[in-house]
Amino acid sequence: MGRFAVAVLALCLVVSGCARTGSGGPSPVPCRSLSEAALPDSAGTLDESSSGTYCLTVGQTVDVFLHGTGTSVRWTPIASSRPDVLAPQRTGVLTAPVGVTPGIFTAMRAGTAQLTSSQPNGPSWSVTMVVS
Amino acid sequence: MRRSTRALLTCAAATTLALFAAGTPARAESAHHTTPVRPGHPAAGAASGSQLSYGGGPIVTAPSVYIVYWGSQWGSSTVTNDPAGEAPLQLAFLGALAGSGDTWSTSTTQYCQGVPVGTTQCGSAGTHVGHASSNPVKGTWVDSGVTAPNRPSGSQIAAEAVRAASHFGVSGDNVQIVVDAPHGVKPRGFGTQYCAYHDQTTVNGAPLPFTNMPYVSDAGASCGANFVPTGSSGVNGATEGVTIVGGHEFAETLTDPAASNGWLSSSGAENGDLCAWISSGQGASSIISVGGRNYAVQSLWSNNFNNNSGGCVNSYVSATNQH
Numbered sequence: 001m002g003r004f005a006v007a008v009l010a011l012c013l014v015v016s017g018c019a020r021t022g023s024g025g026p027s028p029v030p031c032r033s034l035s036e037a038a039l040p041d042s043a044g045t046l047d048e049s050s051s052g053t054y055c056l057t058v059g060q061t062v063d064v065f066l067h068g069t070g071t072s073v074r075w076t077p078i079a080s081s082r083p084d085v086l087a088p089q090r091t092g093v094l095t096a097p098v099g100v101t102p103g104i105f106t107a108m109r110a111g112t113a114q115l116t117s118s119q120p121n122g123p124s125w126s127v128t129m130v131v132s
Numbered sequence: 133m134r135r136s137t138r139a140l141l142t143c144a145a146a147t148t149l150a151l152f153a154a155g156t157p158a159r160a161e162s163a164h165h166t167t168p169v170r171p172g173h174p175a176a177g178a179a180s181g182s183q184l185s186y187g188g189g190p191i192v193t194a195p196s197v198y199i200v201y202w203g204s205q206w207g208s209s210t211v212t213n214d215p216a217g218e219a220p221l222q223l224a225f226l227g228a229l230a231g232s233g234d235t236w237s238t239s240t241t242q243y244c245q246g247v248p249v250g251t252t253q254c255g256s257a258g259t260h261v262g263h264a265s266s267n268p269v270k271g272t273w274v275d276s277g278v279t280a281p282n283r284p285s286g287s288q289i290a291a292e293a294v295r296a297a298s299h300f301g302v303s304g305d306n307v308q309i310v311v312d313a314p315h316g317v318k319p320r321g322f323g324t325q326y327c328a329y330h331d332q333t334t335v336n337g338a339p340l341p342f343t344n345m346p347y348v349s350d351a352g353a354s355c356g357a358n359f360v361p362t363g364s365s366g367v368n369g370a371t372e373g374v375t376i377v378g379g380h381e382f383a384e385t386l387t388d389p390a391a392s393n394g395w396l397s398s399s400g401a402e403n404g405d406l407c408a409w410i411s412s413g414q415g416a417s418s419i420i421s422v423g424g425r426n427y428a429v430q431s432l433w434s435n436n437f438n439n440n441s442g443g444c445v446n447s448y449v450s451a452t453n454q455h
Contacts, residue, residue: 091405
């Protein structure tokens with residue numbers, strides 16, 4: 001029983017962060033690496049193949065480019081679930097390629113936000129952005 | 133001990149429930165990629181009802197365009213390596229955006245500075261975007277003193293704009309430095325993330341608007357090749373992107389040379405973005421005559437179109453004469 005308890009405790013600590021609930025601190029999250037930035041002053045790039053969790057520090061910017069199919073099937077404008085954490089920025093500086101939906105977001109404060117988009121009658125897309 | 137065991141089991145149960153509910157991160161995200169959305173979800177594309185509003189920054193009152201052909205790849209003193217003929221096409225097009233022969237770029241003249249932030253209709257107030265009475269291209273330069281990197285970064289492109297500004301001896305909000313990358317040079321992100329972009333840097337402390345203009349035909353259809361049927365217009369479909377994309381950036385620089393605080397929609401789009409890559413209906417990209425020659429262009433957003441409700445127009449003579 002003792003070994004079982006220790007094993008369960010270890011599982012808790014590693015997977016769920018239960019032991020931290022009393023401290024108020026967030027669970028550690030695995031941050032995937034952003035692809036190389038193309039635009040000036042960007043920390044990196046995401047596209048429709050990106051998934052999972054990505055991390056930024058306050059002040060950093062991430063660019064998103066979702067590639068549709070020609071002019072007929074495009075991704076909807078990319079939305080941030082928490083604009084106070086990850087704020088949309090102007091994308092007007094660039095001419096996006098045909099069928100590409102761009103989005104530029106700046107980390108404003110610590111927290112977690114989802115970036116989402118979808119295609120009409122098609123898939124949706126989402127990533128989690130953790131700002132520290 | 134019992135209390136500890138109960139606490140651990142509670143924790144384990146919570147963990148199990150959490151895992152069951154959320155799945156692993158990878159599985160959860162996979163689900164996001166394949167979740168169908170409800171039928172009838174609106175498609176992204178040309179915006180409707182997305183008026184531009186004034187952000188308090190500068191606009192261009194006297195357009196002055198300077199083109200730098202970046203790198204010895206273009207040629208030693210004149211352009212000799214230009215397999216698609218982009219340089220003369222671009223020069224002719226931008227040079228024709230003046231006088232009465234141009235009604236394409238004139239929708240930009242409705243926008244102004246010197247009005248309250250948030251303004252959407254200038255009327256006669258403020259100082260308006262200027263429209264050149266004659267050729268706005270004030271200079272060209274083959275910068276063969278350097279070799280353009282094969283995959284230049286944004287900072288390298290900005291540095292070339294500064295180098296060109298120093299060569300021409302210009303700066304300020306009315307200046308547009310167009311940095312033309314040579315054939316075969318592909319700035320990072322070109323063709324997959326952008327076709328071109330405009331930005332602002334500084335030279336000797338003064339603002340310097342510039343455009344990163346790659347060799348657009350290298351990206352093919354992604355950046356406008358054959359986007360508009362040419363018919364008997366004489367337009368070369370392979371290089372339509374030179375004027376579609378180049379015109380887009382030119383017009384956006386007029387209304388937001390600082391690339392941040394001119395005329396923008398609530399989502400951050402400029403007058404070119406709201407009308408990019410429209411293939412049918414109001415504001416569809418088309419071939420028009422500018423200065424007596426045909427070019428492929430995209431439309432531009434006009435706040436005062438359709439009784440101030442806004443829309444994409446290819447021709448603008450006045451608030452009541454545009455389409």
